[in-house]
Amino acid sequence: MLKQTDNSYACVAESETRFTLNETKEELLRVLGLKEEQGSQLEFLRRGYKTATWWEEDVDLELSSAWRN
Numbered sequence: 001m002l003k004q005t006d007n008s009y010a011c012v013a014e015s016e017t018r019f020t021l022n023e024t025k026e027e028l029l030r031v032l033g034l035k036e037e038q039g040s041q042l043e044f045l046r047r048g049y050k051t052a053t054w055w056e057e058d059v060d061l062e063l064s065s066a067w068r069n
Contacts, residue, residue, distance in 0.1 A: 002031070022051040 001009040012031040036043035
């Protein structure tokens with residue numbers, strides 16, 4: 001959800017699973033028209049070198065993902 005200038009909220013994306021922080025950022029950049037050309041320096045500066053937080057890494061190794069819901 002994105003808060004608009006009239007204080008209403010607009011749905012910008014939906015998913016059956018919870019978005020990661022990076023997926024949220026990428027989707028917002030796309031919706032707002034701020035997504036840069038793939039491979040450009042500006043894209044790297046917006047995205048950074050690390051695209052996942054520690055709790056989003058190694059998801060395959062988890063015994064349970066119940067805490068993510």
